[in-house]
Amino acid sequence: MRLEWLEDILAVAETGSLREAAERRHLTQSAFSRRVQHIEDYVGIALFDRSRKPVQLHPATAEQREEIARLARKLHQLTDDLRRSDRTAGNRLALASQHALTASWAPRFIERVQSENKDVFFKLRSANLEECFALLLSRQADLAVAYRVAGEEHRIAATYIETLSIGRDRLVPVFARSRADHLNDRIEQRELPCIAYPPEVFFGDVLNRILLPRMRNTMRIVPMVETALTQASLELAASGIGVAWVPQSLARDRTAAGELVDLSAVLPICDLEVTAVRIAGPATHAEALVWEQLKG
Template sequence: MRLEWLEDILAVAETGSFSEAADRRHLTQSAFSRRIRNIEDYVGVQLFDRARKPVQLRATTGDQREQIARLAAGLRQLVEDLRRGDRRALNRIVIASQHALTAAFTPGLIRAVQARRQDTYIRLRSANLDECFAQLLSRQADIAIVYRVPGQDHPIEADYIEATALGVDRLIPVCATGAAGRMRHAVQAGELPVIAYPANVFLGQVLERVVFPQLDPGLAVDQQVETALTLAAVELAAEELGVAWVPASLSSRYVAAGTLCDLTDQLPACDLLITAVRLAGASGSTEAGVWDLLAAHRGA
């Protein structure tokens, strides 16, 4: 069964005549007659009633007319999509960005890359840290944009990846400006309401392993609410629910606007590196080009 054959059948249905359909399909009447006969032999049934002149569609052919048109359109669309997709494939890469960076950092980075490479199609995927590395390993992503605590390794052996620093960020404690007095008092009182991250995500682990051990030993952490998304943490803090540790890249605009208050003078912060990671070894020219731009990019 061929697209050509579907179109032949539709041409007869539309013109009501083999001869006219033949003209339309740029064949002589005799060749077209034989082609229709070949189609019928392939299918195994008569598609047209030749006992009448001009021919008529058999009932079953008429019943399937719409389906034939649909399949023909689908096949044409497939060819078109394969063509269009190829053009894009030559100039496309997939970037996996950690959730915490997706809202405030990575868009700016992509904008900078595309300003220099306007023919490059970048597909951005947002995931948590573990998923970003999983996508690298399974080659679903070409490059990952993730945080790294200074002095700590990425979760994949260094031999398998190549990393480059893009900038620095900071996990800082913030609270609603209107609740600043209450929070400072709570610090004195020894029990701090906190907006927490789940223990199994990167930022949850940074809080537990890096930030909380630096708290005054007499200060207890009272978890009020938990979210994996830094954007949500910012909003919860603004609602006066407690202190949230969020990337400065995300919170700086809120602090500048006066919505949030930076509590770094009383509570510990944590520096973070923003890094780009890819698998070691050969890569396509598009990926290499984008990687070079990233390595040369030093922005915050």
């Protein structure tokens, strides 16, 4: 069943007139009538009751009217998607981004690229660090953007991997300003309520390997909630549930607004690098273009 046939059937159903339906379909009435007859020959039944004015759908056709309309919409969408895909195929870039960078860095960078190169189409995949690298190695992503601890290498480092340092950030402790007195009371009791990350994710490794050991001799660490998502960790800190270590870039607006307090002066921090990673070798037009912009 062709899309144009579905639209012919709907035109007759909506106008109740072969003449008006022909005008809507930009055909002469005779040409339109021949096409309707061809559709009926193909289906093997009469679709319309022409003996009545206005023309009405036969019961079997009327019963399927909503399905005919749905199929027409789906075929239109499919056609549009295929055309769009053809236009963007040569300029498509699959970008795997660590969750926190998806929220803070990616929107600004994509806007900058597309302001200069409107045809570049991004397929953005947000994932944790290991998933970003898995997408890259399986060729499901052209580039990966991820944090690493300043001075350290990614575990993915190899001769066939190119890594570019594209920015600096810092993992900082934040807490709700409105609950600061409550936190001070807990700290006076040598307790620190905190938001934990699973040990297998990047920030969990940084927290457990680098940050928490610096405090364990002076206070008891009390995990209140565990989450793998930095955005969730930020919200939990804003609710006063516990101190959260989050990228400074993610918390900047809310600390500037006074909603959160940055506790870097009294609790440990960790400097981070923002890196872009790709597999060395031939690159698509979009990948080469974006890599050059990352260098700038």
